[in-house]
Amino acid sequence: MDARVEPFPEPAAADRRPSRAEAEEAVRTLLRWTGDDPTREGLRDTPRRVVDSYRELFAGYDQDAAEILGRTFEEVSGYDDIVLVKDIPFFSHCEHHMVPIIGKAHVAYLPDERVLGLSKIARVVEIFARRLQTQEALTAQITDAIDETLGPRGVAVMIEAEHLCMSMRGVRKQGSLTTTSRFTGAFKDHAQNQAHFFALLRGRDAA
């Protein structure tokens, strides 16, 4: 296993999870921490809603990228050029502040013998985005999951995102975008493949 990154973190074991009642109580504690009153009518159902929201926003902990990416197709046409799915929107949450990260992922690979269903590329972005993340880890996990499961000639991933922990709070710089990228195989070794990837990305503004 590649030591740089754990591509398929084990989903949190059910027995290590607090109960729903404990989770709702934690939300009540945070409501009191804000200075509000969790017993007032408007907030009475809020712990339940927050816990339900967390289930959805962090659903990625219960999903396995290898399973999604395991469903591949043999490429019989001889197509061997770049496959790029760009502008995949995602919402994630930063692991430092648990505040949203809003961004777009651009994911490309150079097929070898097998290709992926295109929706699976967007699904793998979702799986890793719906966990607490840094942008660097999100980029690495998407790249390495595709690389290790599909075995293509190369993978290229670029992510552009705004971190609301830098906009709403802290340094308060609205609109600043962070870009991260990761390349494997033929994208890493051959500058012209990287250049092709970047040229196709620039093309998104031309339409």
Ligand SMILES: Nc1nc2c(ncn2[C@@H]2O[C@H](COP(=O)(O)OP(=O)(O)OP(=O)(O)O)[C@@H](O)[C@H]2O)c(=O)[nH]1
């Ligand atoms: N490298 C990296 N840093 C991130 C990411 N998301 C948030 N951060 C940063 O994580 C850092 C946490 O810094 P700390 O000094 O521990 O926390 P803090 O006191 O809340 O920092 P400020 O945000 O500067 O107020 C901040 O600089 C954030 O901007 C990310 O995806 N990648």
Ligand SMILES: [Zn+2]
């Ligand atoms: Zn943050």
